[in-house]
Amino acid sequence: MPKQRLVLIGNGMAGIRAVEELLKRKPNQFDIVVFGTEPYPNYNRIQLSKVLQGDTQVSDITLNEWQWYEDNNIRLYPGETVINIDKEKQLVLTDKDRQEAYDYLIIATGSNPFMLPLPGADKEGVTAFRDIKDCEKMIEYSRKYKKAAVIGGGLLGLEAARGLLNLGMDVDVIHISDFLMERQLDRAAGELLQKELEQQGMNFLLNKSTTEITGKKRVTGLKFKDGDSIDADLVVMAVGIKPNVALANESGIEVNRGIVVNDYMETNVPNVFAVGECAEHRQMVYGLVAPLYEQGQALAKRICGVDDKGYQGSVLSTQLKVSGVDVFSTGKINEDENSKAIKLYDEWNGVYKKVVVEDGILTGSVLFGDTKERTKLLSFIKKGARVEEYLESTSSDESESDIVASMPEDEVICGCNGVTKGTIVEAIKTKDLTTLEEVKGHTNASRSCGTCKSLVNDLLKLTLGDEYSADQKESICACTTLTKDEVIAKIKEKGLTNTQQVRDVLGWTSKGGCSKCKPALNYYMGMLNPKGYVDEKESRFVNERLHANIQKNGTYSVVPRMYGGVTNSDDLRKIADVADKYEVGMIKLTGGQRIDLVGIEKQDLPSIWADLDMPSGHAYAKGLRTVKTCIGASFCRFGTQDSVGMGVDLEKKFEGLNTPHKIKMSVSACPRNCAEGAVKDVGVVGLDGVWEIHVGGNGGTEMRKADLLCKVKTSEELMEIVGAFLQYYREEANYLERTSAWVERVGIEHVKAIIVEDKVKRAEYYARMEEALSVIKEPWKETIENPTLLRDLYEKVNVAAEAK
């Protein structure tokens, strides 16, 4: 039997998903041809927001690689547009004069961004936010220009605005309504959202309608109906989308708002289907991927002759992909005379919840700030649960995993990819999957927007039972299945006093441990019991054992302290003398404002330290490295505070402290931030009469901009906040987790709640910090005064050549 010819117009998310569904059912039955205007393989449009926000790259969002088309014998014509459909002869014609005959035709042409027909809308620097090209354009503009204006305060506009902020632009968001995302949120949630985004640095112009885009060739600004105007180098229009129906319309296929289809995605023309954002089903046109995927399934079943009830429409839910913001909405969001709402509004913590009830049945919900209940609510609303059932579940504290347990098999877990509970559970069972990554790989669940991760994890937990807990949690290292928290609890409970005991008592598989757990256990035990624990040299990495950085050829480096980057002629002279005497390989100014003597033999270290008679700079330590300072108020014309003095005080206070990973600080005396506080673990910025404390910055492997922890007035407060923050980090972070990764993981709000808002906790942490600081000894001095250490660690055995 000859293969049936299937032509797909539109190489996007909906069309390709429909093809995947077809191939799943009948792998070799079709001869498939795909036309796509965009010159790429099918990519994840959703992730463009993440690309713009810098969380991923264009190269990482491909959904179907070129190879996939080849492997499935699909002829793809990228960069080619279909311009005509001949429904009588069953032919399509492209802009490259290609003709292709079909037995089945799928139209999946998506949408076009709606561009306001304003005067000036055709100027350079005006863009939509729809495809890779738009995204690249915005990134390019952000390199050259500073001011961006986003027209539209909906989902897409806000995601674009967040991305542009991340790209370093100043962003105004212009919105026609008087609160944000009015289609998905009610006023209370919209206003909370606005407050949060303003804190993130967005500027809003609400109730504004744009009348003109100004500029010559290039955009220079916007004018509004009320006479106001603003400057802008880049204008992003995100005011909505329009189903892309021109081709269907011209070809005589029935079109209303979208291409009209029945429950099987059939148009009024035989053998012609439509799917995705271009299709209109029961008067609904959808703009999210979840429904499109359900449509793809219905379509594939129809073509493959599977008897099915077809597509029944979708209950939508919304989520905003902006980090630090949790919003969710689904179903009916505003109450009216027929409905009542359950509401909870906590302005202090910025948490809002509304559940709309109609005739005793849940019909919609809006959540802001805390969206933990979203899965439950979505599932209840989809099945039309009664309010009593919901209230009972909230009072009984039903956990997320109970929810997945009670879901029917055909309940969709991953809305984006339309993966059901049944599919996931079966994959876990038959393919022995144990991790989220594996489930992703085998089922597609969680591959798009990622918000169903916790549900997938719950399913793993549910399906694997005991095996799950053993597999999912992150153990300290391969020698044990225990996590850091479990180990710490056991150390306390059993009163263990050294790392060998821990390994023996807690059943380590390797008696002596490994390079991961040795230093980690040593750190945790010292942190838990600063006064009683005896530090183990053998559990220290060489650098911390020898108090010098080992180099590739086995020599070491010596970096003495230079508090706050300030030195004097005596110290410089001593350094110069030592450099001469020991013929050091290189004298180098470090990135941390001090001097590094490089290329030193191990056995010379102690005598160099003695000659220098300066404290160790701990350039090798998982501890405080440097406190970089700027010139400050005493000399600089902009300075408002004594940054040098503060830097020196901080360095003297915290030097020698053991921490999970290294700590770098800085103090600047004005917002110009010459000491680079935005990339420090603790970055202090002095303003007139106040100090800002920023934490969790990093300029290394994974750049992260520090978050503002708080502002304080006095140096005492500053010391206490920094001390408490560092102690909290010492107690909570995993070994080798920088503050940047840790703050990112637990969230700055959480840190604020403990260290800034809760004065009692802060005092407790600070007291424990003082205890930890009280036992610190200067390591170089300690070493040169201890003959056993000198012999064990620094002496080599030299065998004379003639010995026999």
Place this chain on the structure above:
Amino acid sequence: MEKTLRRVLVGNYEDLPEGFGKTVVIEDQEVAVFKLDSGEIRAIENKCPHRGGVLAEGFVSGEHVFCPMHDWKISVKDGKVQEPDEGCVQTFETEIENELVYLLLKS
């Protein structure tokens, strides 16, 4: 069975540190000597087959040492690099006599 083995003194058994290595320099060669927690003495070439890391400074665990440069795991008994890495280092025989530790070198 007469082999020309050169016997060099490393030091007092008691004086050898436990938990990390001792570097013994013999002309232009270096040997890393370890006292294991079992009390045994082991000696291997002090040069990691990866990129020449100084093994004497590594973490010691049971019969293995972790190179301080890039964390390769090497057996101090037979000198074999553990999976997933590959390679081996030279091993040396040792002797303890009257509480003194000696290294036997082929000369």
